[in-house]
Amino acid sequence: PGSAPIGIKPIVDVDNSVSISWSPPLFPNGDIEKYKIYLTDDSTKPLDQWQVFEIEVDQVIEFERGKLKPESPYFVKISAVNEHGEGIASETVRFDTVSGAPLDAPFDILVSVEKDNTVNISWIGPTQPNGELQSYNVYIIPEGEDSSDENYKNWIKIEVQSSENSGSLTLNPTNFDILPNTSYKIRITAINDLSEGPPSETALFVTGSGEIPPVISFDPPMNLQMIPPLSGVSVNCSATGIPEPSVKWILVDGSEIGPLLELKNLITDVSVTCHAENKAGQVQEVLQIQINGPGTPPNEIVAIPMINEVLDVEWTAPEEPNGEITGYIIHYGEVPEGETEPTDWTTISVDGNDIRHKIHNVKPKAHYAIKMQAVSERGPGVESEAIIVKTLPLTPDPPEHIDVVVHENNTVDVVFDPVLDPEDVNKTLKDYKILYTTGDPEQNDTKWKELLWTQTGANDDEIRARIDDVNFTPKTSYHLKIVAIGEIEGNPSEAVPFKTGSGIVTKEGSPLPTDSYFDVCMQQCRNKCLIR
Numbered sequence: 001p002g003s004a005p006i007g008i009k010p011i012v013d014v015d016n017s018v019s020i021s022w023s024p025p026l027f028p029n030g031d032i033e034k035y036k037i038y039l040t041d042d043s044t045k046p047l048d049q050w051q052v053f054e055i056e057v058d059q060v061i062e063f064e065r066g067k068l069k070p071e072s073p074y075f076v077k078i079s080a081v082n083e084h085g086e087g088i089a090s091e092t093v094r095f096d097t098v099s100g101a102p103l104d105a106p107f108d109i110l111v112s113v114e115k116d117n118t119v120n121i122s123w124i125g126p127t128q129p130n131g132e133l134q135s136y137n138v139y140i141i142p143e144g145e146d147s148s149d150e151n152y153k154n155w156i157k158i159e160v161q162s163s164e165n166s167g168s169l170t171l172n173p174t175n176f177d178i179l180p181n182t183s184y185k186i187r188i189t190a191i192n193d194l195s196e197g198p199p200s201e202t203a204l205f206v207t208g209s210g211e212i213p214p215v216i217s218f219d220p221p222m223n224l225q226m227i228p229p230l231s232g233v234s235v236n237c238s239a240t241g242i243p244e245p246s247v248k249w250i251l252v253d254g255s256e257i258g259p260l261l262e263l264k265n266l267i268t269d270v271s272v273t274c275h276a277e278n279k280a281g282q283v284q285e286v287l288q289i290q291i292n293g294p295g296t297p298p299n300e301i302v303a304i305p306m307i308n309e310v311l312d313v314e315w316t317a318p319e320e321p322n323g324e325i326t327g328y329i330i331h332y333g334e335v336p337e338g339e340t341e342p343t344d345w346t347t348i349s350v351d352g353n354d355i356r357h358k359i360h361n362v363k364p365k366a367h368y369a370i371k372m373q374a375v376s377e378r379g380p381g382v383e384s385e386a387i388i389v390k391t392l393p394l395t396p397d398p399p400e401h402i403d404v405v406v407h408e409n410n411t412v413d414v415v416f417d418p419v420l421d422p423e424d425v426n427k428t429l430k431d432y433k434i435l436y437t438t439g440d441p442e443q444n445d446t447k448w449k450e451l452l453w454t455q456t457g458a459n460d461d462e463i464r465a466r467i468d469d470v471n472f473t474p475k476t477s478y479h480l481k482i483v484a485i486g487e488i489e490g491n492p493s494e495a496v497p498f499k500t501g502s503g504i505v506t507k508e509g510s511p512l513p514t515d516s517y518f519d520v521c522m523q524q525c526r527n528k529c530l531i532r
Contacts, residue, residue, distance in 0.1 A: 001080040001087025002027035005035065005059075008078055008093045015130055016070050016100030016194060018063040022078050022090075030082040036089075037061050038077040041069065043092060047077070065131065070099045070194045102190045102197030103128035106136065106167070109188060109203040116242050117173040117180060117210035123188050123200070125165035131192035136160045136167045139199070143183040149202050152187045173210055180210040213281035214245035216274055224288045229295045229322070229382045232264035235287060239276035247276045250284075261287070267295025267382075268320045294374040294381025295320035298328060301384055303370045307395040307488060311359040315372055323376035325352040331383065332359055335367040341386060342369050349375075364394045394422035396429055396490030399482040404498040408505050410469035412498070418455070418463050419484035430455045431485040434465060441479040441495035474503040 007023040024032055033056070040050040055061050068074060073096050079089040106123045113119055125133060141147045141155035158176075160167050167188075171178055178184075183206045187199040219236045227233060237259045239245040247259040250273045261272060270289040276282065298315040306312050311332070317325060328350050333342025350357050352375070362368060369386040396419050405413040418428035432453045439446035453465040472478070479495040 004090035010095035100194035102126040111205040119171040211280035214239040214241035214276035237274035245278040293379040297384030393487035396484035398493040410503040433483040
C-alpha cells in the first residue's frame with residue numbers, strides 16, 4: 001500500500017476497555033489482506049519493540065477491561081498489508097486509559113462506640129462499582145492539624161477484604177490505638193479489580209473515657225454452693241473491666257484474701273463476698289455456701305444398759321442443725337473381743353422429735369459401739385464418735401404361781417415357784433425381792449416397800465417366804481409382787497392382791513404359827529430378811 005490507514009480513533013470506556021477504529025489507506029495498491037496495529041506505553045522505543053496485533057479485514061481492534069494498564073498513556077500506529085507486502089505506518093496517535101475504578105463512593109456510614117471505646121463501623125458499597133469489588137479502604141485519623149479531608153490518603157489506612165456491596169469493621173481500642181475522649185474522622189473508598197474509587201463523605205465519631213465498671217464471675221459459675229458437712233469449697237473470683245479491676249474476697253469475720261477462696265471442714269452455712277474495684281466503679285457478689293445436713297453430731301449421747309437385753313440411748317439435738325431436724329440415725333454393733341469397733345453396723349432411723357430410743361435384742365454381757373447422726377431437711381449430717389457400753393447379763397424371768405397366805409395374826413406366807421437361773425438353767429435362783437404396797441399398783445408414783453428374801457432350804461420345787469405381821473397394818477388391802485435376783489434383778493411379777501385381818505387371835509381360833517415370835521425373828525435374820 002502506498003499510504004497508511006487514516007482516521008485512527010481510540011475510544012476509552014469508563015471501565016477502561018479500549019476500542020480503536022480506522023479507515024483504509026487511500027492508495028491500497030491492491031486488495032488489503034490485513035492490518036498491523038503497533039501499540040506501546042513508551043513512544044521512545046523503536047517500532048520493532050512495540051506490541052504488534054494483526055487484524056484481517058476488520059477495521060477495528062478492541063482491548064477488554066484489564067488488558068491495558070489503568071490511568072496510563074498509550075501510543076498506536078497502524079499499517080495495511082496487501083499481497084505485495086506491508087505499507088507505510090500511520091502517524092502515532094496517543095490515548096490515555098482511565099482508572100476503571102468504582103464511579104462513586106460508599107455511603108450510609110454508621111459508627112458506634114462501645115463503653116470500652118471499641119469502634120464498630122458499617123457502610124454500603126458504591127452503586128456503580130464499575131467491575132468486581134475486591135476490598136475497601138477505611139481511612140481514620142484523630143481530628144487535628146493533619147486531618148484535612150483532602151489529605152485522607154495520608155490518614156491511617158485499614159484494608160477490609162470484601163467482594164460484597166457492603167462492609168463492616170470493628171476496631172479494638174488496644175490493637176488500633178484508639179485514644180480516649182478524642183474526636184475521629186473516617187472516609188471509606190471501594191476498590192475493584194482495577195483501582196480505588198473516590199472517598200466517601202467524612203464521618204465523625206467521639207470516643208469516651210474507655211473505662212468500664214467491673215463485672216464479676218465465679219469459677220465454678222454458681223452463687224450457691226451446696227456441699228456435704230465437713231467438706232469444703234474452692235472458688236475463684238474474677239472480674240472484667242477497664243482498667244483491670246482488683247479482686248478480693250471478704251470473709252465473715254471481715255478479713256480479706258485474694259481472688260481464690262478455699263474453705264475446708266465447714267459445719268454451718270457461710271456467706272462470703274467477692275469485691276472488685278477499678279476507676280470506673282466497684283461491685284460485689286455474694287457467694288452462699290449451704291451445708292446439706294447437720295454440721296455437728298447429736299450432743300450428750302448416753303447409752304444405758306437395761307434389763308431384758310435392752311440398750312437405752314438418749315441424746316440432745318446437734319448444735320449446727322443446718323435446717324429443721326427431721327430424724328436421727330443410730331448406728332450400733334457388737335465389738336468383737338480384742339477389737340475396737342464392730343465388724344458390722346446396724347442402723348435404726350427415728351423421728352426428729354425423739355431424743356430417746358431403746359435398742360432391743362442385744363447380746364448379754366457384750367460390748368457394743370454406738371454412734372449417731374442427725375438428719376435435717378437438707379440431708380444426713382456428720383456421725384458422732386462411737387461410745388462403748390457393756391450390756392447387762394440375762395434378765396431372770398418373773399416368778400410365777402404366787403400364792404399369798406394371810407394368817408389370823410396377820411403373819412403372811414408368800415409361796416411361789418423358784419425361778420431358773422438364766423445363766424444356768426440347771427439351777428434355780430435363791431435371792432428375791434418382795435415388794436408390797438397399799439397404793440394403786442398401776443400408778444408409776446406408787447411407793448412400794450421392799451423385803452429381801454434368800455432361800456436357804458434344799459426344796460427347789462417351792463419357795464415359802466414368811467413375813468411377820470409387824471410389816472402390815474390390820475384390815476388393809478395390799479398388792480404384792482416379786483422380783484427374782486440373779487446377776488441382775490429381773491422383771492417383777494404380776495401384782496397379787498391380799499388383805500390383812502384384825503390380827504387378833506381367839507381362843508377357839510386357828511392356832512398360831514408353830515414358830516414363836518422369837519423363832520420367826522431368828523429365821524428372818526438367818527434368811528437376811530430386811531425391813532425397809
